[in-house]
Structures are given as structure tokens and as C-alpha cells.
Amino acid sequence: MYTFGSSLLALQVQGEGTPFAGSGEVVSLIAETTPLNQAVLALLLLFSVVSWAIILQKSWAFRASDRDTARFLDAFRQSTKFSEIQTVCSTLSATPLVGVFQAGYAEINAQFRVTAGGQPGATGGPPPRPVLKSLDGVDRALIRAATAEVNKLERRMTFLATTASVTPFIGLFGTVVGIMIAFQRIGASGSTNLAIVAPGISEALIATAAGLFAAIPALVFYNHFTHRVKECSAILDDFALEFLNIAERNFT
Numbered sequence: 001m002y003t004f005g006s007s008l009l010a011l012q013v014q015g016e017g018t019p020f021a022g023s024g025e026v027v028s029l030i031a032e033t034t035p036l037n038q039a040v041l042a043l044l045l046l047f048s049v050v051s052w053a054i055i056l057q058k059s060w061a062f063r064a065s066d067r068d069t070a071r072f073l074d075a076f077r078q079s080t081k082f083s084e085i086q087t088v089c090s091t092l093s094a095t096p097l098v099g100v101f102q103a104g105y106a107e108i109n110a111q112f113r114v115t116a117g118g119q120p121g122a123t124g125g126p127p128p129r130p131v132l133k134s135l136d137g138v139d140r141a142l143i144r145a146a147t148a149e150v151n152k153l154e155r156r157m158t159f160l161a162t163t164a165s166v167t168p169f170i171g172l173f174g175t176v177v178g179i180m181i182a183f184q185r186i187g188a189s190g191s192t193n194l195a196i197v198a199p200g201i202s203e204a205l206i207a208t209a210a211g212l213f214a215a216i217p218a219l220v221f222y223n224h225f226t227h228r229v230k231e232c233s234a235i236l237d238d239f240a241l242e243f244l245n246i247a248e249r250n251f252t
Helices: 002-017 023-032 035-078 082-091 097-118 135-153 157-189 194-251
Strands: none
Touching: 035 082, 035 097, 035 157, 035 194, 082 097, 097 135, 097 194, 135 194, 157 194
């Protein structure tokens, strides 16, 4: 019991006298690393900064898209004419539904011009009822527009996937090189004292930590944004079907 109590007291005194590594020591370790490790850390920092810029931009874009999508759907379902919806599209540009609607509306107008030019109304009679020449043509226009909008939503997400998959290996490369240099120092000094081994190992492990710091947020938000793109794609498909139903009821 006396020996165990003495050991605890000795550990407590040692812990009180030895400060924990803080941010200043980490900065000094980075400053003392080899130029190769510093280049690895700089590359990882670049990946991290660009990834966070994409994350913030995508978060803002999806938030604005959700807001404008709800407003656009309300206006679309309350309106009785496509021309009325066309006038509000410029104020709700953040939603991908605007691009799909405008593609379908443009295709309908193009078919109306062809139909009106080929079937003039009787003299003094009412103008002919607009009729769609091909509902499949409108469907194809909506599909093309929806695909283009999904591609816009996925823009720059590839960089997040690349960051999540590449940066851990870049950090591991820096760690391996750092450990090799540490063993070379041990061999040159001819001593395995912890005071000689620890600094080199610490310098090497910083690269692994930096790689994980860049990779984990990129992976988390890449999965999150991929799920959001799937949700938006489903909304676009539903809207295209709704648009086709209205066009079929009124123009065929």
C-alpha cells in the first residue's frame, strides 16, 4: 500500500510539473519539420480551405434553393396560366424548377407557333385552340432540363470526394517520410532515448492528423450533399410529371 500510494503521489507531482502540449508547441513542431513535411502540410491545408469554401457555398445554395422551390411551387399551383409563372421566374432563380419550367414552356410555345402557322382560323371566327403537336417532345425537353439542373447541383462536389479519399494518403505519406527521417536521426545519434525519438515521431504524426482533419469534413458533407441532390432530383421528376399532366389536359 505504501508503494502504491508513493507511486500515485509521484505521478501526480510529475503531472503537475509537466505541462500538456498546447497549440504553441504544435506550431513549433510544424516550424521545425523538414521542408518535405511542410510541403505536405501546405497541400493538405489547401485541400481543407477549398473544401470548406465549397461546403459553405453549397450549404447556402441548397438553403436558397429550398426557399425558392417552396415559393415557386405555391405560385405554380395557384396560377391558371403558364405565362403568369414565367413572369415570376426571374425572382426565384435559386430553385432548379425554374430551368425545368422554362424549358417546357419554351417547347410548348415553339409547338404552338408551328400549329398556329399551319392551321389558321376562319375569317371572322375565333382563333384556333392551341394544340400540342407532340407531348413526347415536351417530355424530352423537361428531361434534358432536369438533367442539366442536377448537373449544376453536383458541380464541385467531385472535389469533396477527392479530398475525402486522397488527403488521408497524403497525410500518411508525410508520416512515413517523417518516421524515416526520425529513424535516420536515431541511427546518427546512436541513442534510443525517448527525448531523441519523440520529437521526430511527433513531427511525423502531425501529417496524419492534418490529413484526417481535411478528409473527415469533406466526406461528411459530400454524403450530405449527395442526399440533398437526390431529394432535388426527385422533386424535379415530380414537377415534370405535374407539368406534363397540365399540358395534356389543356393542350391535347
